[in-house]
Amino acid sequence: MYIEELLALFDTAAAGFPALKxxxxxxxxxxxxxxxKYDLQDVALIEAILKQDSRDLVESFTEAYGPGLKGFENESGNMEYPDGVGPETEAIRxxxxxxxxxxxxxxxSLIGKHFSST
Structure with a gap:
């Protein structure tokens, strides 16, 4: 099922971040x-992404999460994360x-191809 594949891909994406393992x-x-609760169309697109663009998903996550891992230092020197969440929750988001x-x-892209072919 696509959920197991997404979890395996997350493991690949999180390889450089020990806190996520x-x-x-x-x-x-x-x-x-x-x-x-993705609908059938979204599930089909997720399966296509997993087959064709899994590397893009990993890169997108890594580029977005790497800088966010640092969080923000508050007045007392502790790290804070957006909305008070920790690095794990931020990674999932x-x-x-x-x-x-x-x-x-x-x-x-599918809609664009549909209208350009008619």
């Missing part, structure tokens, strides 16, 4: 993906956002 992060990601950007790209 835990079963807890994987389970949170699984719940987040299942919670999105970025991974799903990267996936959904690719889904939107595929959807837009």
């Amino acid at each position: 835990s079963e807890r992060v994987r389970e949170e990601l699984r719940r987040a993906i299942e919670g999105r 970025i991974y799903i956002a990267s996936l959904e950007h690719l889904i939107n790209y595929y959807h837009t």
